Amino acid sequence: MVLEEFIKKSPKAELHLHIEGTLEPELMFSLAKRNNIEIPFKSIDDVKKAYNFSNLDSFLKIYYEGAQVLIKEQDFFDLTWAYILKCKEDNIVHTEIFFDPQTHTDRGIEFDTVINGIFNALKKGEKEFGLSFKIIMCFLRHLNEDECFKILDKALAHKDKIYGVGLDSSEKGNPPKKFEKLFKKASENEFITVAHAGEEGPPEYIWEALNLLNVSRIDHGVQCLKDEKLVEILTKNQIPLTVCPLSNIKLKVFNTLEDHNLKKMLEKKLMVMINSDDPAYFGGYLNKNFIETQKALDLSYEEIKTLLANSFKSSFMKDTKKAVSYTHLTLPTKRIV
Numbered sequence: 001m002v003l004e005e006f007i008k009k010s011p012k013a014e015l016h017l018h019i020e021g022t023l024e025p026e027l028m029f030s031l032a033k034r035n036n037i038e039i040p041f042k043s044i045d046d047v048k049k050a051y052n053f054s055n056l057d058s059f060l061k062i063y064y065e066g067a068q069v070l071i072k073e074q075d076f077f078d079l080t081w082a083y084i085l086k087c088k089e090d091n092i093v094h095t096e097i098f099f100d101p102q103t104h105t106d107r108g109i110e111f112d113t114v115i116n117g118i119f120n121a122l123k124k125g126e127k128e129f130g131l132s133f134k135i136i137m138c139f140l141r142h143l144n145e146d147e148c149f150k151i152l153d154k155a156l157a158h159k160d161k162i163y164g165v166g167l168d169s170s171e172k173g174n175p176p177k178k179f180e181k182l183f184k185k186a187s188e189n190e191f192i193t194v195a196h197a198g199e200e201g202p203p204e205y206i207w208e209a210l211n212l213l214n215v216s217r218i219d220h221g222v223q224c225l226k227d228e229k230l231v232e233i234l235t236k237n238q239i240p241l242t243v244c245p246l247s248n249i250k251l252k253v254f255n256t257l258e259d260h261n262l263k264k265m266l267e268k269k270l271m272v273m274i275n276s277d278d279p280a281y282f283g284g285y286l287n288k289n290f291i292e293t294q295k296a297l298d299l300s301y302e303e304i305k306t307l308l309a310n311s312f313k314s315s316f317m318k319d320t321k322k323a324v325s326y327t328h329l330t331l332p333t334k335r336i337v
Contacts, residue, residue, distance in 0.1 A: 007290045007304060011326050013094040013311040014087070014275055014286050016219050016242035018138075018168070019076075019118060020100055021278025022083040023066050031069035031078070040065060051281055056200055056251050057170055059281060067103050076117025084125035086279075090287040093326070094317055096134040097122075098166055101151055102143060111154040119161045134163040134316045136194060139182065141167050141174040148182050156189060163316060164192035166219065167209075171201040176208035183213040192316060196220055199253060203227035210239070217241075217314065222248060224270070225261055235269050240314035244277035245293045246284045257296035266303055273311040 025047040032039045041047045047066075053059040070076060080097075087095055097118070104114050118135065125131040137155050139148040155162050165186045167179060176195055183193050197209040199220035206224055209215045210233075221241035224230050234241065245260055247253075254260045265272045274293060279285045284292065294304060312326040 003294065003301060003304065004291055006301070007294065008287055009091060010308050011091055011093045012286055012308060013096075013273075013315045013317070013326070014092050015096045015217070015240070015273065015311055015315060016098075016244055016275035016277055017083070017095060018098045018100070018278050019080055019083060020067050020070070020103060021063065021282075022086070022280050023070075023079060024082065024280045027079065027082060028066050028069055031071075031075050035069060035071045035075070037069050037071070039069065051250075051283075053251055053281075056172075059251055059278075060170060063278065063281065064103060067100075068107070070104060070114075071109065073113045073117040073120075076114055077121045080118045080121035081124070084121060084129070084131060086285050087125070087131055088129050090285055092286055093130065094132045094312070094315055096136060096163075096316060098136050098138045098168065100138050100140060100168065101154070102140045102147070105151065105154075111151070111158075115158050115161055132317060132319070135161055136164045136166050136192075137162050138166040138168040139179065140169040141178065141196075142170045145179055145182050148179065149185070152182065152186060152189075155191075159189075159191075162191070164194060166193070167195040167197075167213070168219070171196060171199055171205065175201070175205055176213050180212045183215075187214060192216055194219055198223035199248075200251075203230050206230060206234075220244065220248075221272075222253060222261055222265075225264060225268075231268055231270065234271070238271045240271045240273070240310070241265070242275050242314075243272050244275045244282075244289070246279075246289050247277035247282045250282040257292060260293070260297060262293060263297045263299065263303070266299075266306065271310055271314060273307050273314060275311075 025044040050062050099118055101111055101114050105111055122133045186193055193215045194217040195209040195213055195215045196219040197205040203223050203226050206218055217240040219242045243262055249257050274289050276286045276289050
């Protein structure tokens with residue numbers, strides 16, 4: 001199909017990607033063996049069967065179990081390098097990845113081990129493939145703010161590697177306002193700020209992220225359509241919403257991809273783009289998210305072009321001229337009948 005080929009060949013930016021969420025079952029088993037770690041699965045097929053989530057919390061349980069195999073700097077390098085090869089395959093030219101240090105430091109892994117492994121792999125990807133990148137450190141919102149302050153202090157020694165901070169993990173019952181002081185300190189230390197909000201949580205969480213955490217980007221944000229005033233503000237200010245379609249289906253935010261509200265968000269001129277979130281767990285990297293969403297929602301060439309361009313417009317790319325150049329995507333002349 002012409003449109004599918006256009007999607008595959010178009011340069012892309014990915015703005016919502018958890019590096020721990022790229023841990024494929026094969027790599028999980030390889031690292032478990034290398035580090036002599038016992039995991040609660042007997043085979044790769046057992047892992048795949050366990051990927052039958054009912055909600056965000058049930059996903060996070062296996063997500064944290066899988067992360068136990070990440071011990072050494074080389075493990076984090078290998079994890080990140082595997083994703084970089086996917087970037088090359090999917091024609092991703094810029095990526096802004098999340099990492100969750102508390103997932104690792106809480107089990108005794110040094111902060112330096114985590115960030116150095118990730119950063120060194122990305123620098124290799126930059127050198128070999130021209131992949132530009134930013135690293136965003138996320139705080140786990142199910143933990144208390146005091147614990148997060150400790151991680152922020154550790155991040156200060158790596159400001160040359162970490163561009164910004166975010167907020168992820170269990171959304172329900174953990175509103176953004178819980179971390180207002182933390183994000184204030186992060187901003188004072190010149191970290192850009194983003195936050196997961198409005199995935200499972202209500203529109204109020206998006207309001208809090210904007211007004212209390214002063215974020216420049218909302219991760220997910222699909223619940224915004226329940227609040228007309230919020231939609232008006234998001235549209236007027238063109239605040240980016242990093243939507244993750246396959247993730248939303250896997251975690252039952254929507255029953256089917258055909259039910260997803262991405263097309264409605266586009267129609268309201270919201271600054272939305274497509275991302276893969278935790279692709280190893282949710283069944284698809286960026287190209288697959290684009291292709292399956294296009295088919296399910298019958299997205300047009302212009303809508304696909306808008307989604308692709310929005311990702312560059314919403315990125316934190318240092319080379320703004322380069323970012324702008326990617327927004328002028330050439331559409332194929334032949335159209336699908």
